[in-house]
Amino acid sequence: MTNLDTLLPSLEGIETITEPNQVAKLSQDYHSFSPVLVPKLAGKVGDIVVRPANEAEVIKVAAICAAQRIPITVRGAGTGNYGQCVPLHGGVILDTTKLQEILWVKPGVARVEAGVKLAALDKKAREIGWEMRMAPSTYRTATIGGFVAGGSGGIGSIQYGLLGDRGNLLGLRVVTLEEAPRIIELRGDDVQKVNHAWGLNGIITEVEIPLGPAYPWAEVIVTFDDFITAAKFGQSLANADGMMKKLVTIFASPIPQYFPPLQPYIPAGTHPAFLILAEPSLELLPGLVEQYGGKITYQKPAKEAGKGLNLAEFTWNHTTLHARNVDTAITYLQSMFPADQSLQLVADLYHYFGDEVMIHLEFIRVNGAVVPAALQLVRYSTEERLNEIIRYHEAKGVFIANPHTYIIEDGGRKVIDPEQLKFKEIVDPYGLMNPGKSKVLEGIGDRGQGTGDRQR
Amino acid sequence: MTNLDTLLPSLEGIETITEPNQVAKLSQDYHSFSPVLVPKLAGKVGDIVVRPANEAEVIKVAAICAAQRIPITVRGAGTGNYGQCVPLHGGVILDTTKLQEILWVKPGVARVEAGVKLAALDKKAREIGWEMRMAPSTYRTATIGGFVAGGSGGIGSIQYGLLGDRGNLLGLRVVTLEEAPRIIELRGDDVQKVNHAWGLNGIITEVEIPLGPAYPWAEVIVTFDDFITAAKFGQSLANADGMMKKLVTIFASPIPQYFPPLQPYIPAGTHPAFLILAEPSLELLPGLVEQYGGKITYQKPAKEAGKGLNLAEFTWNHTTLHARNVDTAITYLQSMFPADQSLQLVADLYHYFGDEVMIHLEFIRVNGAVVPAALQLVRYSTEERLNEIIRYHEAKGVFIANPHTYIIEDGGRKVIDPEQLKFKEIVDPYGLMNPGKSKVLEGIGDRGQGTGDRQR
Numbered sequence: 001m002t003n004l005d006t007l008l009p010s011l012e013g014i015e016t017i018t019e020p021n022q023v024a025k026l027s028q029d030y031h032s033f034s035p036v037l038v039p040k041l042a043g044k045v046g047d048i049v050v051r052p053a054n055e056a057e058v059i060k061v062a063a064i065c066a067a068q069r070i071p072i073t074v075r076g077a078g079t080g081n082y083g084q085c086v087p088l089h090g091g092v093i094l095d096t097t098k099l100q101e102i103l104w105v106k107p108g109v110a111r112v113e114a115g116v117k118l119a120a121l122d123k124k125a126r127e128i129g130w131e132m133r134m135a136p137s138t139y140r141t142a143t144i145g146g147f148v149a150g151g152s153g154g155i156g157s158i159q160y161g162l163l164g165d166r167g168n169l170l171g172l173r174v175v176t177l178e179e180a181p182r183i184i185e186l187r188g189d190d191v192q193k194v195n196h197a198w199g200l201n202g203i204i205t206e207v208e209i210p211l212g213p214a215y216p217w218a219e220v221i222v223t224f225d226d227f228i229t230a231a232k233f234g235q236s237l238a239n240a241d242g243m244m245k246k247l248v249t250i251f252a253s254p255i256p257q258y259f260p261p262l263q264p265y266i267p268a269g270t271h272p273a274f275l276i277l278a279e280p281s282l283e284l285l286p287g288l289v290e291q292y293g294g295k296i297t298y299q300k301p302a303k304e305a306g307k308g309l310n311l312a313e314f315t316w317n318h319t320t321l322h323a324r325n326v327d328t329a330i331t332y333l334q335s336m337f338p339a340d341q342s343l344q345l346v347a348d349l350y351h352y353f354g355d356e357v358m359i360h361l362e363f364i365r366v367n368g369a370v371v372p373a374a375l376q377l378v379r380y381s382t383e384e385r386l387n388e389i390i391r392y393h394e395a396k397g398v399f400i401a402n403p404h405t406y407i408i409e410d411g412g413r414k415v416i417d418p419e420q421l422k423f424k425e426i427v428d429p430y431g432l433m434n435p436g437k438s439k440v441l442e443g444i445g446d447r448g449q450g451t452g453d454r455q456r
Numbered sequence: 457m458t459n460l461d462t463l464l465p466s467l468e469g470i471e472t473i474t475e476p477n478q479v480a481k482l483s484q485d486y487h488s489f490s491p492v493l494v495p496k497l498a499g500k501v502g503d504i505v506v507r508p509a510n511e512a513e514v515i516k517v518a519a520i521c522a523a524q525r526i527p528i529t530v531r532g533a534g535t536g537n538y539g540q541c542v543p544l545h546g547g548v549i550l551d552t553t554k555l556q557e558i559l560w561v562k563p564g565v566a567r568v569e570a571g572v573k574l575a576a577l578d579k580k581a582r583e584i585g586w587e588m589r590m591a592p593s594t595y596r597t598a599t600i601g602g603f604v605a606g607g608s609g610g611i612g613s614i615q616y617g618l619l620g621d622r623g624n625l626l627g628l629r630v631v632t633l634e635e636a637p638r639i640i641e642l643r644g645d646d647v648q649k650v651n652h653a654w655g656l657n658g659i660i661t662e663v664e665i666p667l668g669p670a671y672p673w674a675e676v677i678v679t680f681d682d683f684i685t686a687a688k689f690g691q692s693l694a695n696a697d698g699m700m701k702k703l704v705t706i707f708a709s710p711i712p713q714y715f716p717p718l719q720p721y722i723p724a725g726t727h728p729a730f731l732i733l734a735e736p737s738l739e740l741l742p743g744l745v746e747q748y749g750g751k752i753t754y755q756k757p758a759k760e761a762g763k764g765l766n767l768a769e770f771t772w773n774h775t776t777l778h779a780r781n782v783d784t785a786i787t788y789l790q791s792m793f794p795a796d797q798s799l800q801l802v803a804d805l806y807h808y809f810g811d812e813v814m815i816h817l818e819f820i821r822v823n824g825a826v827v828p829a830a831l832q833l834v835r836y837s838t839e840e841r842l843n844e845i846i847r848y849h850e851a852k853g854v855f856i857a858n859p860h861t862y863i864i865e866d867g868g869r870k871v872i873d874p875e876q877l878k879f880k881e882i883v884d885p886y887g888l889m890n891p892g893k894s895k896v897l898e899g900i901g902d903r904g905q906g907t908g909d910r911q912r
Contacts (some may be wrong), residue, residue, distance in 0.1 A: 161697030168698035239824030240623035241617030368695025
């Protein structure tokens with residue numbers, strides 16, 4: 001237990017929160033999507049929230065935590081789903097949301113403080129014709145530092161791949177957890193030392209990130225009578241290198257029932273595609289839709305962006321959010337299908353599980369190829385059955401990045417990046433950062449079926 | 457033989473050329489790259505060159521040719537390599553190079569007259585931060601109408617695929633060959649009725665084409681001691697979805713000997729990669745180069761674009777041009793390897809043919825995947841041996857688009873698109889356009905080994 005009487009005076013001048021309800025709230029993320037994680041993380045709260053307003057204050061907090069050996073868990077907006085920013089051993093919650101300066105934006109590149117919201121960067125970048133290459137469905141609230149520390153990709157990954165792909169992250173500025181904290185700038189491949197390391201090895205204070213051209217984006221819903229046909233349409237559109245898009249999402253019926261505002265556009269029993277396409281490519285869509293026997297039921301031109309419905313907010317993990325708003329017994333998987341134009345495995349699993357595992361595909365680029373990722377909705381019964389479902393998928397060749405664990409190695413990478421461990425030794429010599437999240441660091445063995453989140 | 461005494465007065469007010477040397481020159485393209493085509497097309501010249509200055513004049517020429525049943529062969533800058541614009545039956549050469557108006561350029565899209573040079577459109581588009589998505593190595597002189605009628609892709613295809621891919625061509629305005637010519641605007645998938653139809657079915661007067669963002673492009677040469685390693689590096693860079701590039705070219709030694717100005721950067725016996733990368737991605741290159749044991753020997757920043765060496769002009773079919781400048785006994789193939797990350801077939805053919813077939817890879821996107829296309833340099837001995845080489849490649853699974861035929865069906869598509877034939881019936885009822893280039897239209901049988909050009 002942190003001695004707040006010692007700590008608080010040393011933090012003078014920096015915003016702190018000690019009111020228990022607020023601290024409890026800021027100890028949470030959206031791991032509530034997982035009925036497995038909820039009991040495991042219940043009651044895990046920090047002792048105090050600290051909100052530095054600039055890097056100098058971050059350095060001060062880091063120095064104090066190092067000197068007083070206080071655990072520190074860094075959070076952005078807390079939109080993660082793996083308990084990444086839930087403090088397992090109390091201590092300081094370092095909330096980065098006041099680090100909101102957009103340092104500069106130029107054509108193709110931006111540099112921002114870690115607490116900048118993704119939507120805020122987008123807004124600024126669009127003034128000069130650019131935007132973030134990719135963003136999770138939580139982009140309205142999520143911070144860029146949180147996205148780097150705990151995210152992996154999202155809307156835009158159909159064009160640019162995942163955040164961890166070479167070139168999608170240019171620089172990270174990191175404060176070390178030492179009595180005399182250092183500032184380290186990571187560039188080139190070195191950004192991978194901290195990318196998606198869950199705040200285990202240094203406090204990210206600045207992010208330099210490449211931008212993509214801000215096309216005029218239109219939103220479209222296309223419906224199909226048959227799920228596999230819908231999926232094949234998705235693959236075909238995703239493959240169309242001449243059509244610029246940032247979202248190709250396919251939902252198996254009955255998922256759309258969880259989207260009440262979209263009911264007018266999705267006849268019962270049909271399987272929709274949710275698309276975001278550059279308007280210059282839009283004219284080519286009807287020919288492709290016709291080829292697959294689909295029907296365009298909704299279209300919103302780019303000039304109405306920001307008004308009315310926002311399709312992106314029904315995709316990626318927001319799909320799960322909407323489903324759980326209707327039925328809290330629903331949870332989800334994160335997975336990646338192998339590159340196979342026939343989508344045979346998608347079809348097999350669709351038929352095998354029926355409505356127990358409702359397929360939600362997100363097409364993305366992976367290492368130069370277009371593959372369907374999936375965030376299947378699962379009608380949860382027991383942890384055993386959930387693990388059985390996961391094992392069945394894995395046995396068939398689907399890569400599962402289990403979102404029902406808070407252990408980083410059990411995530412998508414299966415092992416913690418040795419470079420990240422080496423970097424941790426340098427920047428966090430006392431092992432204070434986000435303790436309890438790594439098997440290797442805790443010296444614990446394999447926990448069995450836990451298999452983590454879907455990151456590289 | 458066209459009766460010029462009848463024709464010339466009717467063309468009054470329109471620029472015409474009848475001086476035999478000039479007409480002969482304007483009856484040629486770069487099929488001289490093929491020792492097979494040269495004798496077959498020798499002596500094929502038009503009777504007159506007509507240079508309309510605007511669409512009204514194009515309509516006038518079309519009406520006259522239709523009324524007087526005069527064959528008409530449309531040409532841009534004549535930078536093709538298949539004899540596409542060589543008139544087999546005399547008649548009128550319609551030279552489009554005076555149709556030079558850039559009608560409009562807006563973010564992501566442009567509309568231009570057919571005779572606009574690719575470089576001119578690029579220059580204009582860059583004023584607002586955009587550029588052509590792809591261009592052949594002849595972009596300084598080639599016209600956009602010629603590119604659509606006879607080209608297929610090039611520098612930029614690593615990002616956007618080929619010109620025939622859905623979305624890379626938005627609209628075509630075509631004048632029919634009738635006594636009362638009509639103007640037809642083709643949009644959506646209908647552009648394929650005329651795209652790459654070699655001017656057989658209508659005179660393209662305007663082209664609407666999507667643009668890509670004009671990144672600050674840097675040029676880089678990387679050398680490798682081993683060809684297969686160089687090729688694997690190329691595949692790996694081409695696969696890197698987060699790194700924006702428009703050229704990934706790999707040359708087997710001894711091809712670089714044909715590039716005298718580049719000798720200082722390519723040690724003898726090494727196998728170079730020629731790259732054009734967006735500067736925000738450049739910082740990620742050294743890590744990848746190191747991984748494959750390569751060496752960066754040349755780098756030109758974007759701010760020096762247009763000065764000094766221009767790597768693009770040594771790639772695609774300019775490679776063949778440079779090789780033939782040194783050794784006229786060299787010819788080439790056009791081909792596409794199957795998607796296979798191991799590049800086993802590339803390695804097999806490299807070892808099998810040795811210096812007789814010098815491998816020149818151009819990585820491109822095809823239907824959502826990154827594959828190596830190739831324009832191998834061939835030390836020509838006889839037509840029989842050339843065909844034997846082609847057959848060997850085909851038997852191994854390499855798709856060969858033989859550039860040693862002037863028959864459209866023998867090209868990459870193997871059959872003429874039935875939609876193009878249907879459209880020809882509508883727009884060219886008298887069969888006057890570029891006669892002699894299609895087996896189907898001439899009612900002739902299979903010519904044996906001829907297998908055409910490399911499109912779609």
